[in-house]
Amino acid sequence: MKKALVLQSDFGSSDGAVSAMHGVSHSVDHQLSIFDLTHDIPPFNIWEASYRLWQTMMYWKKGTVFVSVVDPGVGSTRRSLGVKTGTGHFVITPDNGTLTHIDRTAGIIEAREIDETINRLPHSGESYTFHGRDIYAYTGARLAAGVITFEQVGPRVDVPSLTHLMVKKPQIHGRVVEGLIDILDIRFGNLWTNIQRSLFKEMKVDYGDTLEVVILHNGRPVYQNEMTFGRSFADTHMGEPLVYVNSLDNLAVAINQGSFAKAYGIGTGSNWEISFRKVKE
Structure with a gap:
C-alpha cells in the first residue's frame, strides 16, 4: 500500500x-x-x-x-x-x-x-x-x-x-524552570521553548501570575523582564510581552501584535537558554 x-x-x-x-x-x-x-x-x-x-x-x-x-x-x-x-x-x-x-x-x-x-x-x-x-x-x-x-x-x-545536536533538557531549580529557545513562530516572532507545560505547572503558577523571564546567549544575559502568564494574547495590551502555552503544549514568549525575536534580536538553538521564575506576590 x-x-x-x-x-x-x-x-x-x-x-x-x-x-x-x-x-x-x-x-x-x-x-x-x-x-x-x-x-x-x-x-x-x-x-x-x-x-x-x-x-x-x-x-x-x-x-x-x-x-x-x-x-x-x-x-x-x-x-x-x-x-x-x-x-x-x-x-x-x-x-x-x-x-x-x-x-x-x-x-x-x-x-x-x-x-x-x-x-x-x-x-x-x-x-x-x-x-x-x-x-x-x-x-x-x-x-x-x-x-x-x-x-x-x-x-x-x-x-x-547516529549524530545528535547538543540539547539542554528543561529542568526546575526551586522556583525557576530553565530550558532552551527551540524555535521561532517565524511569521509572528514568538519564542517557542522546549519547556513542557506539565513541568512548568510543577511550580504552581496560575494564569495572571507574574514571571521574571531571563534569556542568555552563550551564557551571557541578553534580556530580563517581568511579564504576565496568560491564556492568550487577549490577556495583555498591544505591545506588551506575554508568557503563554503554545500549540505544542510548551512555554512560549511573545509581544502582543509584535515580534519579540526582532525587537530583542533573539535566536534559537542550544546556545539560547531561557528561564522563568515566579515572582512572589
Missing part, C-alpha cells in the same frame, strides 16, 4: 530544485501523494530542520515517509540514512543531527544506511552536490510507493551511532 511522501529542505522556491525532487518522486510512481513540509529552512540550519520534523510528524498517519534535506556536508563522508521512528514513521535524511528532536521524543527503533548502488537515481553517479534529488527523494519515493521495503534501504546501523 502506498504511503504519503513529505518533503523538507532549505532549497527555497526561487529555482527548480524542489520541483526536481517532486519530479524524481513522481517518476518513481505517478500516483504517489507528495506533500511539502517546508522548503524555507534557513540555509544549513540543521537545528531548525530537526525541530520542524518533530513539530509536524506527529500529525501525519503512521507509515508516512519524510525526506529532510538540510545538508551542509553534501558530498562528504557523512552517512545517508533511513530510519523508522517509535511512532511508525520513516525519515530519509543525512546523518548530521536532523534526527535529534525525533530521537528525543518519538524515539528511533531502527536505522539503515542508504545503499546507493540500489537506491540512487539512475545515471546520477557523477553528481555529488544534489543528493536531495538523486538519493533522498528517490529513496523516499521508492519506500513510500512500496517499490522497496525498509529493509531494502540498506544495511542496518546502530541507533546510538
Whole structure:
C-alpha cells in the first residue's frame, strides 16, 4: 500500500530544485501523494530542520515517509540514512543531527544506511552536490510507493551511532524552570521553548501570575523582564510581552501584535537558554 511522501529542505522556491525532487518522486510512481513540509529552512540550519520534523510528524498517519534535506556536508563522508521512528514513521535524511528532536521524543527503533548502488537515481553517479534529488527523494519515493521495503534501504546501523545536536533538557531549580529557545513562530516572532507545560505547572503558577523571564546567549544575559502568564494574547495590551502555552503544549514568549525575536534580536538553538521564575506576590 502506498504511503504519503513529505518533503523538507532549505532549497527555497526561487529555482527548480524542489520541483526536481517532486519530479524524481513522481517518476518513481505517478500516483504517489507528495506533500511539502517546508522548503524555507534557513540555509544549513540543521537545528531548525530537526525541530520542524518533530513539530509536524506527529500529525501525519503512521507509515508516512519524510525526506529532510538540510545538508551542509553534501558530498562528504557523512552517512545517508533511513530510519523508522517509535511512532511508525520513516525519515530519509543525512546523518548530521536532523534526527535529534525525533530521537528525543518519538524515539528511533531502527536505522539503515542508504545503499546507493540500489537506491540512487539512475545515471546520477557523477553528481555529488544534489543528493536531495538523486538519493533522498528517490529513496523516499521508492519506500513510500512500496517499490522497496525498509529493509531494502540498506544495511542496518546502530541507533546510538547516529549524530545528535547538543540539547539542554528543561529542568526546575526551586522556583525557576530553565530550558532552551527551540524555535521561532517565524511569521509572528514568538519564542517557542522546549519547556513542557506539565513541568512548568510543577511550580504552581496560575494564569495572571507574574514571571521574571531571563534569556542568555552563550551564557551571557541578553534580556530580563517581568511579564504576565496568560491564556492568550487577549490577556495583555498591544505591545506588551506575554508568557503563554503554545500549540505544542510548551512555554512560549511573545509581544502582543509584535515580534519579540526582532525587537530583542533573539535566536534559537542550544546556545539560547531561557528561564522563568515566579515572582512572589
